[in-house]
Amino acid sequence: MPENSKANRGPSAGPANRAALIKAAREVFAESGLDAPLSAVARRAGVGQGSLYRHFPDRIALGVAVFDDNIAQLEALAAASGSTLVDLFDGIAEQAMSSTALIELTSAARHDERAEHLASRMTTLVDALVIRDRASGRIREQVTTEDVMLAIGMLAFLLAKTDADDRAHVAERARGIFRMAFTEG
Amino acid sequence: MPENSKANRGPSAGPANRAALIKAAREVFAESGLDAPLSAVARRAGVGQGSLYRHFPDRIALGVAVFDDNIAQLEALAAASGSTLVDLFDGIAEQAMSSTALIELTSAARHDERAEHLASRMTTLVDALVIRDRASGRIREQVTTEDVMLAIGMLAFLLAKTDADDRAHVAERARGIFRMAFTEG
Amino acid sequence: MPENSKANRGPSAGPANRAALIKAAREVFAESGLDAPLSAVARRAGVGQGSLYRHFPDRIALGVAVFDDNIAQLEALAAASGSTLVDLFDGIAEQAMSSTALIELTSAARHDERAEHLASRMTTLVDALVIRDRASGRIREQVTTEDVMLAIGMLAFLLAKTDADDRAHVAERARGIFRMAFTEG
Amino acid sequence: MPENSKANRGPSAGPANRAALIKAAREVFAESGLDAPLSAVARRAGVGQGSLYRHFPDRIALGVAVFDDNIAQLEALAAASGSTLVDLFDGIAEQAMSSTALIELTSAARHDERAEHLASRMTTLVDALVIRDRASGRIREQVTTEDVMLAIGMLAFLLAKTDADDRAHVAERARGIFRMAFTEG
DNA sequence: GATGAATGAGGGTTCATTCAT
DNA sequence: CATGAATGAACCCTCATTCAT
Numbered sequence: 001m002p003e004n005s006k007a008n009r010g011p012s013a014g015p016a017n018r019a020a021l022i023k024a025a026r027e028v029f030a031e032s033g034l035d036a037p038l039s040a041v042a043r044r045a046g047v048g049q050g051s052l053y054r055h056f057p058d059r060i061a062l063g064v065a066v067f068d069d070n071i072a073q074l075e076a077l078a079a080a081s082g083s084t085l086v087d088l089f090d091g092i093a094e095q096a097m098s099s100t101a102l103i104e105l106t107s108a109a110r111h112d113e114r115a116e117h118l119a120s121r122m123t124t125l126v127d128a129l130v131i132r133d134r135a136s137g138r139i140r141e142q143v144t145t146e147d148v149m150l151a152i153g154m155l156a157f158l159l160a161k162t163d164a165d166d167r168a169h170v171a172e173r174a175r176g177i178f179r180m181a182f183t184e185g
Numbered sequence: 186m187p188e189n190s191k192a193n194r195g196p197s198a199g200p201a202n203r204a205a206l207i208k209a210a211r212e213v214f215a216e217s218g219l220d221a222p223l224s225a226v227a228r229r230a231g232v233g234q235g236s237l238y239r240h241f242p243d244r245i246a247l248g249v250a251v252f253d254d255n256i257a258q259l260e261a262l263a264a265a266s267g268s269t270l271v272d273l274f275d276g277i278a279e280q281a282m283s284s285t286a287l288i289e290l291t292s293a294a295r296h297d298e299r300a301e302h303l304a305s306r307m308t309t310l311v312d313a314l315v316i317r318d319r320a321s322g323r324i325r326e327q328v329t330t331e332d333v334m335l336a337i338g339m340l341a342f343l344l345a346k347t348d349a350d351d352r353a354h355v356a357e358r359a360r361g362i363f364r365m366a367f368t369e370g
Numbered sequence: 371m372p373e374n375s376k377a378n379r380g381p382s383a384g385p386a387n388r389a390a391l392i393k394a395a396r397e398v399f400a401e402s403g404l405d406a407p408l409s410a411v412a413r414r415a416g417v418g419q420g421s422l423y424r425h426f427p428d429r430i431a432l433g434v435a436v437f438d439d440n441i442a443q444l445e446a447l448a449a450a451s452g453s454t455l456v457d458l459f460d461g462i463a464e465q466a467m468s469s470t471a472l473i474e475l476t477s478a479a480r481h482d483e484r485a486e487h488l489a490s491r492m493t494t495l496v497d498a499l500v501i502r503d504r505a506s507g508r509i510r511e512q513v514t515t516e517d518v519m520l521a522i523g524m525l526a527f528l529l530a531k532t533d534a535d536d537r538a539h540v541a542e543r544a545r546g547i548f549r550m551a552f553t554e555g
Numbered sequence: 556m557p558e559n560s561k562a563n564r565g566p567s568a569g570p571a572n573r574a575a576l577i578k579a580a581r582e583v584f585a586e587s588g589l590d591a592p593l594s595a596v597a598r599r600a601g602v603g604q605g606s607l608y609r610h611f612p613d614r615i616a617l618g619v620a621v622f623d624d625n626i627a628q629l630e631a632l633a634a635a636s637g638s639t640l641v642d643l644f645d646g647i648a649e650q651a652m653s654s655t656a657l658i659e660l661t662s663a664a665r666h667d668e669r670a671e672h673l674a675s676r677m678t679t680l681v682d683a684l685v686i687r688d689r690a691s692g693r694i695r696e697q698v699t700t701e702d703v704m705l706a707i708g709m710l711a712f713l714l715a716k717t718d719a720d721d722r723a724h725v726a727e728r729a730r731g732i733f734r735m736a737f738t739e740g
Numbered sequence: 741g742a743t744g745a746a747t748g749a750g751g752g753t754t755c756a757t758t759c760a761t
Numbered sequence: 762c763a764t765g766a767a768t769g770a771a772c773c774c775t776c777a778t779t780c781a782t
Contacts, residue, residue: 048764107346157342161292181366233747384766418768477716527712531662551736603743
């Protein structure tokens with residue numbers, strides 16, 4: 001009678017485990033980047049490795065689950081009536097590591113359907129903001145959604161590689177650059 | 186008793202091996218990024234692991250050797266009389282993967298003396314171009330060397346994550362963004 | 371994609387593996403000393419390297435597990451009512467290689483908490499025997515626990531370096547020396 | 556024309572190289588024990604690896620050469636008219652690391668002819684001292700050369716495993732033990 | 741005969757993934 | 762359906778030994 005240290009709480013633990021895994025993954029990805037050991041995620045979630053694999057058959061599945069939430073937040077932000085691209089950049093810079101891992105994911109798994117879905121939600125929300133900001137003259141006529149997507153990607157990668165200490169400064173600076181790029185002189 | 190399968194071609198192979206390693210490393214880094222297995226580099230160079238470690242005691246040493254060349258090219262470019270920041274961005278986009286790994290290196294090994302040296306050469310050449318372009322009115326007054334360095338970093342990271350197929354298009358687009366950012370409306 | 375050649379016998383193999391590892395380690399350490407390759411231990415135990423590292427994160431942990439047993443035997447010996455230092459030396463000589471590796475461990479990892487614990491158990495039991503033997507006049511007044519610990523260490527190292535064939539003879543001889551040293555003329 | 560950094564000084568360098576290798580090996584063995592990398596010896600001697608192997612085809616040959624000197628010193632000590640076993644122990648404790656490596660060698664390469672030669676010189680000198688000390692009543696009648704050889708071995712191994720900081724204290728203590736063992740009450 | 745680079749086997753360690761319970 | 766141990770491939774790095782020059 002092996003007398004496991006942790007009781008097998010049975011099927012009912014399913015949803016709770018799923019949530020714990022996502023939470024743990026968000027933290028671990030934020031701390032150690034997108035290639036952190038999955039075992040670390042399971043451990044932090046207090047869940048067996050096997051359960052992790054049951055819920056999320058691969059790293060991408062886990063990433064997608066994690067970032068669904070991030071995207072949702074950004075979508076909410078974009079939906080708010082007065083919000084602008086500047087707010088979006090702020091939101092991304094704030095979520096720094098998480099957003100970065102998100103962008104990394106959509107970019108690393110470019111040909112994965114699930115990641116593409118994430119990316120397309122992103123595009124959609126950016127699109128809305130671009131249209132709005134263009135209409136209100138907040139950005140130049142010629143700025144496209146693609147431009148902004150690229151800018152977001154660049155910002156995210158940059159922050160990913162920046163020491164936590166310098167992150168605030170670098171983010172501020174980078175936003176300045178994009179402000180110059182996108183707004184009228 | 187190693188009883189080697191491959192003949193020891195003797196010390197005269199040294200310089201050739203060194204060159205082969207740098208070439209292999211440039212390729213491998215370009216294909217798989219800066220944390221590609223060093224064993225892959227040795228294998229591609231057709232050289233024993235030990236020789237790799239003899240020539241380059243660590244990953245940074247190898248990276249520095251690889252990128253010395255890249256920097257030199259960019260320095261040459263910057264030194265040419267009529268060259269501008271735009272040319273620099275072009276140069277970086279052209280060397281795409283290599284330059285990217287170079288930037289990755291200077292950013293990842295920020296506190297390594299050798300990497301710092303590379304970074305400072307980069308800063309120096311950017312600085313010269315900024316001054317020149319500012320003088321000739323090609324860029325806005327308020328654009329700093331730091332801004333341009335960040336932009337270069339962002340461009341590099343972006344290209345690193347971009348499929349080879351899309352690279353040209355993305356690079357063109359990104360340069361457009363920075364042109365908007367840095368030049369007078 | 372590991373595609374294992376050997377079946378995963380599942381968690382139930384855990385305790386058996388652990389025991390097999392300790393047994394294998396005891397043998398390997400005895401044959402080849404405390405710095406024998408850990409891979410040899412895993413191989414002899416018929417266990418993957420990963421499992422070894424799971425059970426024993428480092429060499430010291432493995433050593434401690436192995437020698438816990440040895441110490442326990444010596445403690446039992448020391449606890450027996452009529453036992454003397456001479457019995458302890460006999461016990462050590464009998465366990466020869468194991469005891470030797472044990473002493474090597476406590477001496478090599480002097481600043482590791484786990485090894486210190488082993489060492490302190492040893493000291494405790496020696497202390498008890500010294501007090502008892504001093505009381506009964508079996509050893510000179512001036513003999514200290516430290517002296518005996520040193521003697522044990524020396525005996526152990528000596529046996530470690532002695533061919534198995536000569537071990538019995540050498541052990542007998544060495545015990546003679548320490549008898550002369552510790553008992554009244 | 557490879558233009559070596561160090562000139563090939565030709566055959567005349569032979570004896571000088573040999574001496575430099577022995578000196579370097581003595582230092583290296585003393586600092587890092589008998590299994591220090593041979594490359595370290597060659598480097599410290601300022602000599603190519605190949606030359607090391609030419610002069611000393613294996614580690615034992617090098618060890619023998621190194622310790623020939625140590626033995627010679629001890630022989631000189633033993634030959635001095637008033638010297639006793641106590642002096643020998645002092646000599647060994649003083650040369651601590653070197654002597655230890657010497658004993659390690661004679662014991663590790665027990666079946667190597669060259670090492671046996673070293674060992675037998677050691678036995679011879681100990682024998683002389685034992686006879687002398689027995690005659691003068693300095694040691695008990697029953698103490699044999701073998702006993703002393705064992706004691707020397709034990710002392711050496713012990714010192715080898717002792718932190719440099721504790722070496723003096725431990726050596727003093729151990730000599731005390733052997734004094735008790737070998738001298739009358 | 742000296743030189744020192746080349747070689748690759750081997751040991752340590754990590755981690756993705758499977759699977760018995 | 763959860764658990765968590767088991768597995769081994771793969772990487773890093775070191776060093777004994779050889780051998781072209």
